Structures are given as structure tokens and as C-alpha cells.
């Protein structure tokens with residue numbers, strides 16, 4: 526994907542370089558060609574980090590239910606400590622499988638509760654197209670559980686999901702997320718840490734309702750990434766109606782300060798919040814904020 530600034534500079538450089546060529550000013554040409562090469566290289570680097578599927582899915586399929594994925598892949602490899610309480614950027618399949626084994630059921634349970642609240646406010650049938658954006662998606666758990674939830678609770682045609690955008694610094698996790706979700710919708714992957722994102726990474730359609738998922742990541746905010754930066758990137762790049770689903774086990778203060786960054790936007794609506802524990806024997810902690818801007 527070429528961003529506007531560098532694309533314009535590229536066009537300008539090519540035009541001028543053609544004119545100079547005709548005057549046979551060899552020395553100056555090499556300067557412009559150098560600029561062109563530099564711009565081409567920069568564009569190549571952006572393209573390398575973003576992949577977008579252009580074809581729309583002819584017959585989209587819901588992904589496997591998460592419990593089946595966990596049954597198939599979740600395995601205790603003795604790597605629990607390497608996960609660093611979920612904060613590590615994972616580097617191999619054994620770590621991915623350990624993550625599913627150690628955290629999968631707890632994260633799924635928290636997401637299910639949160640999605641119940643989301644869909645009390647978001648009427649899937651009244652919104653035409655939907656885009657899901659899953660930030661620090663890991664293996665795509667939040668998107669998978671969301672699609673499972675929709676499949677289990679609604680009679681919803683998957684072709685209304687225009688795109689799933691997956692953002693994640695771990696290449697191996699991102700590839701797995703893409704593989705699992707690939708049959709369900711067009712996938713855009715962005716292999717970046719939050720602090721390296723700019724609005725140019727996103728291509729937003731104002732007419733599409735966006736669901737932004739922050740699952741088990743905002744509690745790491747301002748220690749691992751700048752929360753204000755990611756909020757700014759979203760604010761600059763996303764128009765139309767935007768729902769935010771922010772869920773974590775810890776640190777409600779971080780979730781609240783992220784929400785506050787959007788409170789002055791048009792159409793801000795505080796939909797639902799929770800801070801407490803599951804009543805099951807594990808007593809898992811759960812915090813969530815759901816809010817909306819635009820529309």
C-alpha cells in the first residue's frame with residue numbers, strides 16, 4: 526500500500542527525473558533516482574508489514590468453535606513462565622499452544638460475557654456492513670470468540686462482515702490468526718507494535734460499523750506501549766460508527782483512562798462497564814468497558 530505523501534513524492538520525482546533525463550544531466554539524475562529508490566524501498570517496507578486480501582469471500586464460513594480449537598491445539602509444554610503472564614510476544618507454535626492451554630478458557634469466558642452486553646446495544650441486523658479490528662490479536666482469540674458468539678446467537682449472514690483487521694507484533698501468532706479466520710472474511714494483517722502504527726496503516730470506510738476489540742491488552746498500556754498514541758491513530762483513521770470492546774483481567778484504571786480519551790468525540794456513549802469476578806470455582810477476575818463513538 527502506498528501512502529499518499531510518499532506516492533505523490535514518487536510521482537513528482539519520476540516526472541522531474543524524466544525531464545532531466547531528456548536534457549542529459551546525468552549527475553542530477555542519479556540524485557533523483559536515488560530518491561526514487563529510497564521511496565520505493567520505504568513503500569516496500571510498509572507493504573511487507575500489511576497484507577490485504579482483495580477478493581471478497583464467495584462462500585464465507587464461520588470458524589471452528591474455540592473449544593474445538595483448544596482441544597486440538599491447547600497443550601501444556603511446560604512453557605507457562607515463558608508467556609510472562611500473557612505479555613510476551615510469542616515466537617513459536619509451542620508457545621502459542623501453551624497460551625491456548627493456559628489462558629484460552631478464561632479469556633473465552635470473559636469475552637462471552639462482554640459480547641452479551643455488546644449485543645444488548647448493537648443490533649447486528651440493523652447495521653449493514655461490519656468491520657472487526659482486533660488489536661494485539663495474538664492468535665485471534667477475541668475475533669474467533671466473537672464469530673462463535675454471533676454464530677451461536679444470531680441468524681447472521683457472514684458476508685456482512687466486510688473485513689477483519691488483525692494487528693499483532695508476533696508474526697507466528699498473526700499467521701495463525703489469519704489461517705483460522707481466513708475462511709470467514711477478508712483479512713487485513715498488520716504486523717506491528719502499537720507504537721509503530723500510524724493512521725496510514727488503516728483504510729477505513731465510514732459507511733461500515735466498526736467493532737474495535739482490545740482483549741487482554743489495555744492493562745499493559747503505558748508500560749509496553751503509549752495508550753494515547755493508539756487512541757490518536759484510531760481517532761484519526763476511523764470515521765462513522767465505532768464500538769469499542771475493552772476487556773482484561775486486571776487494571777480497570779487503564780481501561781478507564783483509554784475510554785476517557787474518546788469521551789469528547791461526537792456521539793460518545795458509555796454502553797456498559799464491569800469490574801468483578803466470575804462466580805465459578807476459579808473466581809477469574811474480569812473488567813470490561815464497552816463504549817461507542819460516532820453515528
Ligand SMILES: C[S@@+](CC[C@H](N)C(=O)[O-])C[C@H]1O[C@@H](n2cnc3c(N)ncnc32)[C@H](O)[C@@H]1O
Pocket residue numbers: 610611612613614615632660661662663664665666667693694695698717718719720739740741742749750
Ligand atoms: C495477553 S496477550 C492478548 C492476546 C489476545 N488479544 C487475546 O486476548 O488472547 C497480549 C498480546 O499483546 C501483544 N503485544 C505485546 N506487546 C505489544 C505492543 N507493544 N504493541 C502491540 N501488541 C503487543 C503480544 O504479542 C500478545 O499477543
